Amino acid sequence: MVHIASEPLNSRVPEGAIETLWDKHRFNMKLVNPANKRKFKVIVVGTGLAGGSAAASLGELGYEVDAFCFQDSPRRAHSIAAQGGINAAKNYPNDGDSIWRLFYDTVKGGDYRAREANVYRLAQVSSNIIDQCVAQGVPFAREYGGTLANRSFGGAQVSRTFYCRGQTGQQLLLGAYQALMRQAQLGKVNIYARREMLELIVVDGVARGIVVRNLTTGQLETHTADAVVLCTGGYGNVYYLSTNAKGCNVTAAWRCHKRGAYFANPCYTQIHPTCIPVSGDYQSKLTLMSESLRNDGRVWVPKDSSDKRPPSEIPESDRDYYLERRYPSFGNLVPRDVASRASKERCDAGYGVGDTGLAVYLDFADAIRRDGEDTVRKKYGNLFHMYHKITAEDPYKSPMRIYPAVHYTMGGLWVDYHLMSNLPGLFVLGEANFSDHGANRLGASALMQGLSDGYFVIPYTIGDHLAKADLPPVPEDHPACVEAVQAAESRINRLLSVGGRRTVDSFHRELGQIMWDNCGMARSREGLESAVGQIQDLRDQFWTDVRVLGGQETLNQSLEKAGRVADFMEFAELLATDALNREESCGGHFREEHQTSEGEAQRNDEDFSYAAAWEFHGVGEDPTLHKEPLTFENVPPTTRSYK
Amino acid sequence: MSGDTLTLTLRIWRQNGPNEAGGFREYRLSGVSTHMSFLEMLDVLNEQLIESGEEPVAFDHDCREGICGMCSLMINGQAHGPDKATTTCQLHMRQFADGDTITIEPWRATAFPVVRDLVTDRSAFDRIISAGGYVSVNTGNAPDGNSIPVPGHQQEKAMDAAACIGCGACVAACKNASASLFVSAKVSQLAILPQGSQERTSRVLDMVNQMDEEGFGHCTNTYECEAACPVEVSVSNIARMNREYIRASIVAGE
């Protein structure tokens, strides 16, 4: 049973024409006097693109900043792995791009489930991001004459993607990291690496600090501040296998949720169509082959499901280029959700290739014939190299085999136009929030969003909160701090004392399988209901049979994992509940009951044009659903068609 | 995918904490698929250790796709193992043969103290970047991206240096534990690009100074660093850093 709150959520989007909203609002927000900024302390959890850019920018403004990450250095946040690029409405190629077009594409690409005002702002500041990164020395690809190069990416019909070979995320992150380390040198930012956030401290309804575990010493530390900015990334690892880094987790966001922050649209997960398929039970993660490959690669399977010839021996006439067949105007460049479902459809129907039958071909033969191997190498060399390393097959000679994998999560903690959650003082940026991508994210727009949030939104909106809120000092022995430390401690002790037989990873794999089978590319009421039951059972087993060796006072990686998996076990149920509630298909959320006769997703705008923000009442208790109604005044909803 | 399986003897450095004595322990592991990555092989070992009641081997890793720089193992005396231009996480077991003994150690360098087992503390690298590895530009101050043209070949050179993943293999591979390749990669990237020119003098002096303070050794041009580098950062960057350093010393002395 889902309780539904009677009041709609207030997103604090100002009134007015969308083009001028942000400008006017920046004027209307309160400012913190420059001399007073240093009196405010801000905690930033996470040092990826969102957190790194936020912490550096807030330090530059004069705030005292404490920045946290679980890796050994802020430079290693998962953003580093992004390959393809970052969008911006610069219109350098003069091919018809504009803020309006980027806005339009993002709202449409998100299948009309994002908040227009946020998306417009994102498109507006996108150009400033590129300028900022260039000034930092980010080595974006250039034309011979020295101007910035662009490519088309992820089905966009204009070339608006900026890139650094196949290492765009790395270079953008190093830019932000270097800005961050400069503030550390200047004494404005304190860096706390190898720290894991385990609790949010809430005082009189306002977020005022965090409890972290020092991962090297095991010590629980209390950090208080005037605001907390959460930039802890996405929850894709609830599926165990994903393209995310191994440490990606929902823990920080989930602990905030348990302290009152609403979790929005958890069922919106993105399954990326081009990943290296699973090869065995030991598989620990899946590797993305950048979407940019679909600019030149053609996707196909044999026309005859019994055709087991090697790909090079299958003639053109016996191949089914199913994306080109089904979607003639977008072909291989249809958005991710559409491409992923189409591969699943072919493989489920028995046309899949490779040993497992869970793969399709991505073929570069035409591109190599047309442009030459050198050109292809220049564009994709590092990806081909990576593919070769992992599979021991040479993609210059035979087509890659690819299959969809969990990649990105559009859902996250609910935030308003200020990027503040319903808990005052708790801001959420980057992949950790739910804000800008609706039900499906377009390629090269997560990097844009993380940096927009961190460089160009939070520096303004946090000031408004700090200037208005009443923020009495919170000493470390404040009852709220003591209680939060005790909660973290008792959880750790509980994990260490189960003394069962099974490893943490074995539980995580099993959870991942339940999620992939029932809450993956296609979902049904029956499957989701069964998933909820299975998750509950597995969670009970976890707490009676998990084995976590070692102690609390040292580096203990099993303990770290156990805490994260315990949170995934609770979170997974909310994901399935949200997917059950959303009786429609939109973006990455495909409900088998809601499809057209041609197998395309069928949205239900009348009943589901809202963001679903869930309020926690206890593990195993029914959550309350708060709705934020979504209205589309500038981009009227249509059926997304890529035919 | 079918494939062969291996039986291996693993000699692994175990050390409970920074101030405790460490030593090698030997483990037999069978049924290792040649399609596994090196870290997946260690995952399998760890699962078995936990089941048998022994604490698993601690090692650093995160992205497992060769870009975050977190994984950091000495494998048979080679930083990141035998495969050229490859991080530990991208190394696959098909590089090994049935019956092999594999010795696995942490990075060894005074400036990278062991935290536990195979995990080391590389925060010295962060402090070197803090000393000057950036362009001092606050958010909001930037001119239009195209107002700073960078010719294609210059950009490519800067990107070659910028590709460094900060893993520390260069230090681990060097008999002097020098951090010159790491430091020179950042110095070069920012020296090549026009954006970095304003701070060219102070940057190289401050970063080299910090490198010395952290206890890294001196470069004696043995080029082991380049051979170990998983992203093939070139030693020509060290030469550039030396030129930059001499130039800066003269300019700073004027």
Ligand SMILES: Cc1cc2nc3c(=O)[nH]c(=O)nc-3n(C[C@H](O)[C@H](O)[C@H](O)COP(=O)(O)OP(=O)(O)OC[C@H]3O[C@@H](n4cnc5c(N)ncnc54)[C@H](O)[C@@H]3O)c2cc1C
């Ligand atoms: C393989 C891959 C390729 C991608 N390619 C692209 C691309 O080409 N273009 C694009 O736009 N997007 C791409 N994406 C998506 C994009 O990279 C991410 O969405 C984005 O980088 C997330 O940034 P973030 O700052 O929100 O979080 P992250 O970069 O994930 O950072 C999270 C931070 O939070 C910290 N943290 C997490 N949990 C805790 C905790 N409990 N306690 C303390 N600290 C914690 C971590 O240490 C880290 O510093 C890609 C994603 C993947 C997986």
Ligand code: FES
């Ligand atoms: S784990 Fe990231 S480089 Fe190896």
